Amino acid sequence: MDEKKTPALTPIENLKTVMARLRHPEEGCPWDREQTFASVAPYTIEEAYEVSEAIDSKDMSSLKEELGDLLLQIVFHSRMAEESGDFNFDDVAQTISDKMISRHPHVFGEESERSKEFHSGEWEVQKRRERVEKAQRHGNAASVSVLDDVALALPALMRAEKLGKRVAKVGFEWPEIDSVFEKINEEIQELRSELDANEISEESIEEELGDILLTVATLARHVHVDPELALRRANAKFERRFRFVEESLATLLFQ
Numbered sequence: 001m002d003e004k005k006t007p008a009l010t011p012i013e014n015l016k017t018v019m020a021r022l023r024h025p026e027e028g029c030p031w032d033r034e035q036t037f038a039s040v041a042p043y044t045i046e047e048a049y050e051v052s053e054a055i056d057s058k059d060m061s062s063l064k065e066e067l068g069d070l071l072l073q074i075v076f077h078s079r080m081a082e083e084s085g086d087f088n089f090d091d092v093a094q095t096i097s098d099k100m101i102s103r104h105p106h107v108f109g110e111e112s113e114r115s116k117e118f119h120s121g122e123w124e125v126q127k128r129r130e131r132v133e134k135a136q137r138h139g140n141a142a143s144v145s146v147l148d149d150v151a152l153a154l155p156a157l158m159r160a161e162k163l164g165k166r167v168a169k170v171g172f173e174w175p176e177i178d179s180v181f182e183k184i185n186e187e188i189q190e191l192r193s194e195l196d197a198n199e200i201s202e203e204s205i206e207e208e209l210g211d212i213l214l215t216v217a218t219l220a221r222h223v224h225v226d227p228e229l230a231l232r233r234a235n236a237k238f239e240r241r242f243r244f245v246e247e248s249l250a251t252l253l254f255q
Contacts (some may be wrong), residue, residue: 015071015231016089019079037080044073102126124169145179146170158228160217177222184219187212 009017022032047070054062078089101108103126128146135144146169150162167173174180191208194201220227 012089015075016079019075023079023083032076035076035080037077038230040073040076041153044070044077047073099130128166155228157213157217157231159213162229163220164218164221174218174222177219180215180219180222184212184215187215 054066082088131148202212
């Protein structure tokens with residue numbers, strides 16, 4: 001008689017098993033056991049940036065590896081939540097599946113809905129509905145804002161762009177690009193005034209410089225440029241040029 005073989009674990013089940021072992025209170029890894037949501041969060045953000053870097057470099061081998069590192073972060077958080085009895089990985093996967101189905105009635109809905117052309121306005125209506133439902137679950141139905149769910153942990157420049165996009169969708173927007181340039185010039189003059197003052201206030205200088213950066217993010221949105229990506233590429237260009245200067249000087253010194 002043939003013995004029944006235990007079905008092989010799927011890759012995701014294997015990863016969940018590995019994480020469970022790492023978090024085991026006696027047999028697990030000491031470092032992994034002591035981690036919390038807060039202590040792991042910076043690694044999650046870092047891994048997301050490394051995914052982006054692999055995409056920018058068009059390195060598919062690195063992208064595969066970095067996506068795995070990011071997936072590990074999701075499994076890590078899910079495992080900690082399972083240990084605390086809040087939710088598990090399957091709940092996470094089911095929640096996002098349900099959300100995608102709800103947001104795409106033109107794909108998953110009834111035949112009449114599937115025949116409709118998709119409009120971005122419908123997407124926004126659905127997202128507003130989700131924000132209201134989330135606020136109701138947390139007892140904040142009276143304070144629902146179009147700015148809800150713009151994550152505080154985002155890089156400031158990226159968050160500035162997202163805040164601008166949100167308010168523009170409800171009509172809070174500069175009428176034309178010339179107005180944005182005028183605002184930038186106005187903010188620069190206000191900064192110069194603070195710098196020319198008899199008693200320089202570091203707090204006021206920080207505030208005025210912040211206003212300039214916020215307005216530049218608005219300009220980026222008007223010209224359809226991702227300001228975070230633009231600055232990252234400017235940083236890379238500066239780094240390449242400075243390294244060239246260093247290499248050139250080193251060559252001269254050692255000739």
